[in-house]
Amino acid sequence: MKQLTMYALVLVLAIFTGCEHEKEHDHDDHPHDDGATLTLDNCESSFGLGVDPFYSTYFSCVDVVASGNNTVITSNNLPPYESWYYGTTDENYIEFVSQGAGYYLNPNTISSQDLTISIVDNPITKGLTINDALVDGIVGTNSDEYGMGAVGVALNGVAIFNPLAAPGDDIEDEKFSFDYFSGHPTNTGYYHYHSSTKGPLEVLSHKGLIQTPTVGSGEIELYGMMCDGTLILGCTELDGSAPPNSDFDAQNGHVHDITDGTSVFFSNRYHTHICTDTYTGHKFTPEIQYYEGCN
Ligand SMILES: [Zn+2]
Numbered sequence: 001m002k003q004l005t006m007y008a009l010v011l012v013l014a015i016f017t018g019c020e021h022e023k024e025h026d027h028d029d030h031p032h033d034d035g036a037t038l039t040l041d042n043c044e045s046s047f048g049l050g051v052d053p054f055y056s057t058y059f060s061c062v063d064v065v066a067s068g069n070n071t072v073i074t075s076n077n078l079p080p081y082e083s084w085y086y087g088t089t090d091e092n093y094i095e096f097v098s099q100g101a102g103y104y105l106n107p108n109t110i111s112s113q114d115l116t117i118s119i120v121d122n123p124i125t126k127g128l129t130i131n132d133a134l135v136d137g138i139v140g141t142n143s144d145e146y147g148m149g150a151v152g153v154a155l156n157g158v159a160i161f162n163p164l165a166a167p168g169d170d171i172e173d174e175k176f177s178f179d180y181f182s183g184h185p186t187n188t189g190y191y192h193y194h195s196s197t198k199g200p201l202e203v204l205s206h207k208g209l210i211q212t213p214t215v216g217s218g219e220i221e222l223y224g225m226m227c228d229g230t231l232i233l234g235c236t237e238l239d240g241s242a243p244p245n246s247d248f249d250a251q252n253g254h255v256h257d258i259t260d261g262t263s264v265f266f267s268n269r270y271h272t273h274i275c276t277d278t279y280t281g282h283k284f285t286p287e288i289q290y291y292e293g294c295n
């Protein structure tokens, strides 16, 4: 009898732990399969010990840790807003709406990714003169181009790609498949940006840093960070002032302190500005790595 009781207890325990395991497994595989739309209110973020306050001030929907001389940003790359590129059964799915003549729906569907961007805290310049010869918009013309795939991360945890379309494609045509947030997924479901987008501006608004999350009109426009430590800003500097553009290089980049007016987050840091109506020289994410090493 005692033995039978023991047996029953073990059986009950096995079922119980089995259930627990199943639940956790489900949670990992489907981060927002709980009937709720994924938004900036409920996406998960964490900032580890020793992480520069810049990251917790400006990023959401990411996990950030300090690791040696690097800051490592990871996310599941699911955009925290509605898109017709979510699967039709997903809570974040909306029906396609054409944004003008020539716009189309690409056949790909957003899926969860393991986005990891590791940024050296004190990047070393390559010493390049970034001119029109380097910034040619063509894949594979020199070794200082950012690679294909995820080479940066936006403030909302979404991947940033370089401005180079796959061979045979034209990046200027890619915009016709963008959703409301100027993003689209690859054929492996890897959702990403190539240019300015209101996605990161909505993070700034959600954090109470700006009131107008509209591209070109944000009180502050910061989009994200590339793997070599290059920052991407918009029509403003981080303190909201207009960028002095006289020293822009061929991808609207220049070097100065990145400050919110109170704290200098990065001194003498290379960054680019995407502000398509005002600074028409370059309308996309940077093509050329100013700093050594994307690791
Ligand atoms: Zn693309």
Ligand SMILES: [Zn+2]
Residues within 6 Å of the ligand: 233, 237, 243, 244, 254, 256, 271, 273
């Ligand atoms: Zn600037």
